[in-house]
Amino acid sequence: MLEADRLMIKQAMHIPSIKRRIEKGDSQYKKTEILHSVKRIYKKLRLYRMVHQGLVTRYIRNQDKEITEGTVGFPFDEFLQRRIDNVEKSESEMKTIIEKEQGESS
Numbered sequence: 001m002l003e004a005d006r007l008m009i010k011q012a013m014h015i016p017s018i019k020r021r022i023e024k025g026d027s028q029y030k031k032t033e034i035l036h037s038v039k040r041i042y043k044k045l046r047l048y049r050m051v052h053q054g055l056v057t058r059y060i061r062n063q064d065k066e067i068t069e070g071t072v073g074f075p076f077d078e079f080l081q082r083r084i085d086n087v088e089k090s091e092s093e094m095k096t097i098i099e100k101e102q103g104e105s106s
Helices: 003-013 018-023 032-063 076-105
Strands: none
Touching: 018 032, 018 076, 032 076
């Protein structure tokens, strides 16, 4: 990873996330286009996680059907599924917040 990328990631980690700003009711993030963008981001992230899980599973199974752990020793099926579950949970939480925000602004 490039040093510039590391710096950008480090800086981003110190800025409140869009999700946190929406949860706190930051009026700048109540705009309809931002809320729709957040919903699209979660949808794309969930799709990415699912495709990634499928590719990893197929690749590893093609190498050796007995392999159940990834390179760092985690059961990769469970590890990747937890990533999907986390995105789905967060997506559901944001959907509830967004629906509430949109209901209040109507």
